[in-house]
Amino acid sequence: MVRILGGGARGSGFSRGRRGSATIGATGRTGPVRDPRGIHAGSTTVTGPSEAGEIVETVQESAHGTGRAGRRVPGQWGGSRVLAGWFVVAGVIGLFMSGLIMYDKIQLMQDSGFVPSCTINDVVSCTDVMNSDQASVFGFPNPFIGLVGFGIVLCIGAALFAGATFRNWFWYGFLAGLVLAVVFVHWLAYEAVYSIQALCPYCMVVWAITLPLFLTVLLHITGERRRDALAAAGVDDGAPEAQVAASARLMPVLVLVVWYLAFVVLIFEQFVWS
Numbered sequence: 001m002v003r004i005l006g007g008g009a010r011g012s013g014f015s016r017g018r019r020g021s022a023t024i025g026a027t028g029r030t031g032p033v034r035d036p037r038g039i040h041a042g043s044t045t046v047t048g049p050s051e052a053g054e055i056v057e058t059v060q061e062s063a064h065g066t067g068r069a070g071r072r073v074p075g076q077w078g079g080s081r082v083l084a085g086w087f088v089v090a091g092v093i094g095l096f097m098s099g100l101i102m103y104d105k106i107q108l109m110q111d112s113g114f115v116p117s118c119t120i121n122d123v124v125s126c127t128d129v130m131n132s133d134q135a136s137v138f139g140f141p142n143p144f145i146g147l148v149g150f151g152i153v154l155c156i157g158a159a160l161f162a163g164a165t166f167r168n169w170f171w172y173g174f175l176a177g178l179v180l181a182v183v184f185v186h187w188l189a190y191e192a193v194y195s196i197q198a199l200c201p202y203c204m205v206v207w208a209i210t211l212p213l214f215l216t217v218l219l220h221i222t223g224e225r226r227r228d229a230l231a232a233a234g235v236d237d238g239a240p241e242a243q244v245a246a247s248a249r250l251m252p253v254l255v256l257v258v259w260y261l262a263f264v265v266l267i268f269e270q271f272v273w274s
Helices: 049-064 081-110 126-130 143-161 168-196 201-232 246-273
Strands: 002-004 044-046
Touching: 081 126, 081 143, 081 201, 126 168, 126 201, 143 168, 168 201, 168 246, 201 246
Parallel strands: 002 044
Antiparallel strands: none
16 A cells, blocks of 8 residues: 655646555545455555555555566566577477478388388488387387477577576476587587488487477576576676677677588498598
């Protein structure tokens, strides 16, 4: 409850035109300051319109879970629409490819003479890859892992689009899962090139989007930790000293390009140049 003890504004009252505002007169009339989410200012005595405005702003900030300094909650991280869109696109592609691999794997289990659509020759042969022991390294078909993992990525992207934020431990868990995925992808790539000596195009698409997902989440966590530190130090995110060097922004792109080129060189060395 907000009570006005004296009038500091001209006329019979004043109003604030922001969300969650209340019209408070200088006549001594009392009334609750209510935020659209149902948050009250409590029983506070206000001596003038400026203090009443501060109460309203405080209520608004409480409703958003943010403070006045940068309007951030340390350790509570969301994501831009670009990041959310990337997660959604990567999740959809990964789910689609994992679904194709799972379908072909089921067909092969039912009919040993089935030829997957991605089997072209002795080198590009999904049949050899899917019939290998490495294709079910944990006792069940590997595509199950992709269906679950990329489903999680898609859900996170959709949640970020809706404005969701997650605690930092959630992001660290997400990153840990992607670290395991990157390790698994490298092992599968090595086995396909040097042990099975055959390539599965569908699998390679899954490999190709796993590393950029890992790099994206790693960069996002690093950036959010940095913004939390800047907010704690009272430095505005747009200040010159808060800007990241262009070379640092390009480094992840360079890492990704080098990784792709290295993989292509290894494939050519094994199947073309040898």
